[in-house]
Amino acid sequence: MSLGAYEDLVHELTRLDADTTASTAQATRQLERRRETLREARSDLDEQTMQLAELCARLRATTPDLHPEPAAGDDADAALTQAREALREAESARIATVRAGQRPTLLPKAHHVLRELLIYGSCMIASLVGQLIYLAATGGGGEAAVSVSVLPPVLATIVGYVLVGVANRPRLPLLDRSGKPIKTVVPHNPRLGVTLAVCTMALVIYFAFFA
Numbered sequence: 001m002s003l004g005a006y007e008d009l010v011h012e013l014t015r016l017d018a019d020t021t022a023s024t025a026q027a028t029r030q031l032e033r034r035r036e037t038l039r040e041a042r043s044d045l046d047e048q049t050m051q052l053a054e055l056c057a058r059l060r061a062t063t064p065d066l067h068p069e070p071a072a073g074d075d076a077d078a079a080l081t082q083a084r085e086a087l088r089e090a091e092s093a094r095i096a097t098v099r100a101g102q103r104p105t106l107l108p109k110a111h112h113v114l115r116e117l118l119i120y121g122s123c124m125i126a127s128l129v130g131q132l133i134y135l136a137a138t139g140g141g142g143e144a145a146v147s148v149s150v151l152p153p154v155l156a157t158i159v160g161y162v163l164v165g166v167a168n169r170p171r172l173p174l175l176d177r178s179g180k181p182i183k184t185v186v187p188h189n190p191r192l193g194v195t196l197a198v199c200t201m202a203l204v205i206y207f208a209f210f211a
Contacts, residue, residue, distance in 0.1 A: 041083040048090035101172030112187045115167050120160040120193040124200045127156035131204045145208040153197035153204075160193045 100108070107115050134148050168186045 038083055041087055045083060045087045045090055048087060048094055098172060102170045104168050104170055106167035112168055113189065113192070116160075116164050116187070116189045116192050119163045119167060120157070120196050123156040123160040123163070123193075124153065124196045127152040128200050128204065131200075132207065135204070135208050146205075149201055149204040149208055153200040156200070157190070157193040157197045161188055161190055164188050164193075 103109070104112070104115065107118070131148055131152055135145065138144065165186055165188055168188070170184060
């Protein structure tokens with residue numbers, strides 16, 4: 001082998017060694033970047049999971065298990081993919097939990113008039129049952145019958161008004177675009193309660209004095 005060929009061979013080996021070293025360093029940097037991204041994803045996942053757990057505890061709901069199972073071996077790409085999927089699931093679950101908490105407590109998907117009718121109606125039925133029991137025991141008539149015909153429906157309306165406020169109030173406040181709470185306007189519709197109370201009074205008066 002001539003001296004020139006030998007020098008060319010040494011130069012080629014040196015170049016190959018430098019390329020190998022550069023490739024190894026680049027692969028190491030890429031792996032470290034992936035691991036750093038994975039650590040950030042897992043940190044974000046832990047934060048999302050903690051927020052979700054706090055929301056579920058506040059709403060008395062079951063907290064889903066969103067921690068991904070560890071990837072087999074030391075595959076950073078697979079672990080990063082699992083962490084990103086779990087992070088998306090955690091974000092979706094948190095948004096869904098917040099939206100559920102921002103709905104009314106009773107019958108969250110129903111119209112507020114239906115809730116109010118149910119609550120006021122239940123109060124009036126309870127009042128009517130008590131009034132009829134009293135009339136059956138006393139025989140009706142007299143000033144006491146007038147008081148019994150009027151006062152229980154009035155009290156039932158007040159109780160219904162309070163219960164409607166509780167049932168229509170969301171468990172979590174609504175937020176604006178900047179994340180600040182918005183003052184919640186809770187519908188009460190007292191005219192519905194008064195209307196049902198008047199009907200109850202009329203019915204009891206009929207049974208007390210005319211039936």
